[in-house]
Amino acid sequence: MANRPAILAEGLHKHYGKTHALAGLDLVAEQGSVLALLGPNGAGKTTAVRILTTLLRPDSGRAEVAGLDVVKNADALRAHIGLAGQYAAVDENLTGYENLVMFGQLYHLSGSVARQRADQLLADFDLVDAGARTVKTYSGGMRRRLDLAASLIIAPPVLFLDEPTTGLDPRGRLAMWEVIRTLTASGTTALLTTQYLEEADQLADQIADELKAQVGDERIELTLAQGGDLAAAAQALRPYSSGELQVDAERRQLVVPVRHGAHQLVAIVRDLDAAQIPLDDLALRQPTLDDVFLTLTGREASETELPAEIADSQPLVRSTR
Amino acid sequence: MNSSTLHTTHTLLPLARPSIYWTLADALVLARRQLVQIPRIPEELLFATIQPIMFVFLFRYVFGGAIAVSGTSYVNYLMAGIFAQTVIFGSTNTGIGLATDLQKGLVDRFRSLPMARSAVLTGRTLADLVRSTFVVFVMWMVGLLVGFQPQGNVLSWVAAAGLLLLTSFAFSWISATVGLVVSSVEAAQSAGFIWLFPLTFASSAFVPTQSMPSWLRAFAEHQPVSLIVNAVRGLLLNQPDASTIWQALAWCVGLLVIFIPLAVWAYGRRTAR
Numbered sequence: 001m002a003n004r005p006a007i008l009a010e011g012l013h014k015h016y017g018k019t020h021a022l023a024g025l026d027l028v029a030e031q032g033s034v035l036a037l038l039g040p041n042g043a044g045k046t047t048a049v050r051i052l053t054t055l056l057r058p059d060s061g062r063a064e065v066a067g068l069d070v071v072k073n074a075d076a077l078r079a080h081i082g083l084a085g086q087y088a089a090v091d092e093n094l095t096g097y098e099n100l101v102m103f104g105q106l107y108h109l110s111g112s113v114a115r116q117r118a119d120q121l122l123a124d125f126d127l128v129d130a131g132a133r134t135v136k137t138y139s140g141g142m143r144r145r146l147d148l149a150a151s152l153i154i155a156p157p158v159l160f161l162d163e164p165t166t167g168l169d170p171r172g173r174l175a176m177w178e179v180i181r182t183l184t185a186s187g188t189t190a191l192l193t194t195q196y197l198e199e200a201d202q203l204a205d206q207i208a209d210e211l212k213a214q215v216g217d218e219r220i221e222l223t224l225a226q227g228g229d230l231a232a233a234a235q236a237l238r239p240y241s242s243g244e245l246q247v248d249a250e251r252r253q254l255v256v257p258v259r260h261g262a263h264q265l266v267a268i269v270r271d272l273d274a275a276q277i278p279l280d281d282l283a284l285r286q287p288t289l290d291d292v293f294l295t296l297t298g299r300e301a302s303e304t305e306l307p308a309e310i311a312d313s314q315p316l317v318r319s320t321r
Numbered sequence: 322m323n324s325s326t327l328h329t330t331h332t333l334l335p336l337a338r339p340s341i342y343w344t345l346a347d348a349l350v351l352a353r354r355q356l357v358q359i360p361r362i363p364e365e366l367l368f369a370t371i372q373p374i375m376f377v378f379l380f381r382y383v384f385g386g387a388i389a390v391s392g393t394s395y396v397n398y399l400m401a402g403i404f405a406q407t408v409i410f411g412s413t414n415t416g417i418g419l420a421t422d423l424q425k426g427l428v429d430r431f432r433s434l435p436m437a438r439s440a441v442l443t444g445r446t447l448a449d450l451v452r453s454t455f456v457v458f459v460m461w462m463v464g465l466l467v468g469f470q471p472q473g474n475v476l477s478w479v480a481a482a483g484l485l486l487l488t489s490f491a492f493s494w495i496s497a498t499v500g501l502v503v504s505s506v507e508a509a510q511s512a513g514f515i516w517l518f519p520l521t522f523a524s525s526a527f528v529p530t531q532s533m534p535s536w537l538r539a540f541a542e543h544q545p546v547s548l549i550v551n552a553v554r555g556l557l558l559n560q561p562d563a564s565t566i567w568q569a570l571a572w573c574v575g576l577l578v579i580f581i582p583l584a585v586w587a588y589g590r591r592t593a594r
Contacts, residue, residue, distance in 0.1 A: 053433045078435040079335060087426035093358040105350045106436040108335035108343065117333065134361065150430070154333045 004067045006031045006158050006189035007052065011061035014047050021047040024061070029191060031157070034184045036200040037193040045193035046086065049162045052191065053083045066158050079107070082151030083160045089147060090135050096122060096146050097131040103150045114153075121149040125179070141172035148179060159183065159190045165199060177202050218261040219285050220268065224252040225278035233277045240264050252280075335435065347437040351444025355418070356451060366452070369414070370459050373407040377460070380527055381467050388528055393558055397472075400464045401481075401554035402526030405546060407460055408453050408485050409521060412492035413513040415449050416500025420509035423501070423591060432589075442584050446493040453489040457482065473559030481556035484569060488549050491573040494580035501587035526550045545572035 007029035014022040022044045029035040037045045050056040052065055054074040063070045066080040090099045097118050104114025122131040125145040130138060135146065144164065151159060164180065165173040180203055184190050194200050220240075224233060233254055234245055243257035258264055261284045272279065338346070359366055380388075380399050390398040422428045422441070431441050461469075471478055500509040523537060524530075524547040530538050541547055552569035555561045 050429075055429055055432050075435065078433060081433065083430060083433040085426045085429055089426035089430040091354060091358075091427065092425075093361055094354065098354075098357070102350060102354055103430075103434070106347060106431070106434045106440075107333075108338075108435060109333060110336055113333070154335075 004064070005029055006033070007035060007063075007065055007191055009048070009052065009061065009063040012048065012051055012058045012063060013060045014044070014051065014056065014058055022051075022058070027063075027191075029189055031189050032184075032187045033189060034203055035189075035191045036203065037191065038200045039193075039195065041195065045195075046162055049083070049160050049191065049193060053081055053160050054078060079154070080156055081158050081160060082154070082156040084144075084148045084151040084162065084164055086163045086166055087147075090143065090150060092136045093134055095132050095134055096127050096138070096142075099135065099146060100150060100153065104153050107154050109154070117153055121152065125149045139172075141168055141175065144168060144172065144176060145179070148176070152183070155188075157189060159188050161190060161192045163193055163195070165194070165196070173199075218258055220256045220258050220261055220265070221281075221283050221285055222254050222256075222272075222279055223281040224254070225280045226252075228252060228277050228279075230254065232275055233272065236271045236275050236277065237268065240268055258284075340437070344437040344439060344443075347440030348443035348447060351440050352447040352451075353444075355445060355448030359452065366455075369411060369452075370456055372410070373403060373456070373460055374463055376406065377403055377463055377467060384527075390529055394468070394470075396464070396468045397470060397558060398554065399527065400460075400469045400471075401550050401557055402521075402524075403460060403464070404457055404481075404485050404553060405488065405550045406521045406526055407456055408489035409492050409517055409546065410514075411453050411456055412449065412489055412496045413510075413517070414452070414496070415445055415493040416496035416498075416509045416513040417506060418445055418449075419497055419500035419588075420503065420506045424506055428588070428591065438589060439585050442494075442497050442581075442588055446490060446497065449493050450486060450490050454482075454486060457485055471557045473556070473561075477556045477559070477561060480561075481553045484549065484553055484556070484566070484573075487570070487573045491576040491580070494577060494584050497584040498580050498587055501584060501591050520544060520546050524550060525554075545569070545576070548572060 005028045007027055009025055009027040012022050012025040013020075025044070025048055027035065027048075037048060039045055047056065051058050052063055052070060054070055054077055057071055065077055068077040068080065070077060090096075091102070094102065100118035100121055101111075101114050104117050105111065107114075109117065118131075122128050125148070127142060127145060127149070130142055135143060138146065148161075148164065151161075161180065165176050168176060177199070180190065180192070184203070192200070192203060220237075222233070224230060230247060230249055230252060234247055237254060237256050238245065240258055241256045242259045245257075246255040247253075248255075265282075265284060269282070377399070380403070381396055385395045385399065388395055419428070419441075422431075428441065432438075496513050499513050503509050503512050523533075523541050524544060525541065526546060530541045530547065533541055548565060548569045549572065552562070552566040555565060
């Protein structure tokens, strides 16, 4: 697999009944790179991970991981991957140590190697003290660390992380990012799914720039004072707008996409003053990651539970390095 | 986290063994997974034992006086039915456990590992067999306490126990299939149980079938639970009937032949919910 990409997918399709979970997904991840699949719930991220980890067969298209076909060489492929899922998939009634030894044995390591490896991973993931306790007693962050440790038992060349920080508190999320950075810095290829732009930004740092290039524009946000004439304000601002104006009547807000906003700000204020439109607030904003999300997926980044009809959309794919 | 996670000094390569070795070894790893948990959740085993004990008391002391059996005491008649009902109801554990593993994403992890595909199922059914053995032993003791007097010799009692364990194993695979096909743990709980009621009660487990209306009797006398109960009863009361025993064995083997492949197939296509 010397010159082959670590992950390669071409035209993956998957239907569940009438739902088109994946409609022609293409992916390439070079060895040692971090590939982020970004999208809201229902975008097909998990379906993609399940196909690449041999849990699901695609309806059409093909994929290779570590140079092995995910359908034809599924058995051999499983010895080269690690999977950390959305759930912390460990046995709650076993201790952390017992879980790691069990998974090591199921990777077909010898008993003594599996036990040594379990000790080592518990130490690496700061779980030595908790190693002899049943997982039931662990915090959410500890479970995720154990889950990730279990996916690293054979130090797999390709690692799949399906929403590794969903449900973690901010501190747990930062700690998980640190672990993932360390791993990928030492040459592991990782495919990461996330619905948080910040996460994709943190772990695969070219993403934000690439996406911003597609969004581009700054915007001016203004809030009219009570009784201000929104229609008149929109009329006055239209010449400055580089795209579609957004009007929120309830909050008396206008959002105007602009280019070179700083240069236009003075003129805008003068025009509004001349039209006798009183303002409560006015700000020039850079495109944020949430705007990027909104633009490229067509929905609010803050919505975590999305209706089922969006399942036809595709996850965004970006790679670093 | 330090760098040893990746720059490990161990060889993390799999052992080279034939696949038949892994079919067994992986199943034992997973059977062990279940068995070490039993003492950690004692209430589960406790309730699994209390339920059949209540049935013993119910039939021995509440209904038993009104049920006429010929040739032996009612408690002697009853115990074969209790043993069969205990292992059959106990087999629902297998499906509930698998549905739970599915829900928690553990099945996804197992299926992403280079392990024997059948092991998740054989491991669990084997562990449930060990558990069944224990519960049957407890029920035997409870039976003796309420006046059960097995007849014949130890060899035929062992044969009866063997048939009960085979029954437990066969019904575990049915339960496994149910647990893998339904959509939730709750569904596995009710779907795994509901069909067992007509099967165990419309049988010769607790009452002689002669008192049933003819249409029910036709079902009750030919369904597997009655045949298994009759075979076990014969062995425990020193009236073994070869034809009944063979039919009971044939049912168990037939169920295994159908449901082992069916469960493995359901497992292979199932991902987490």
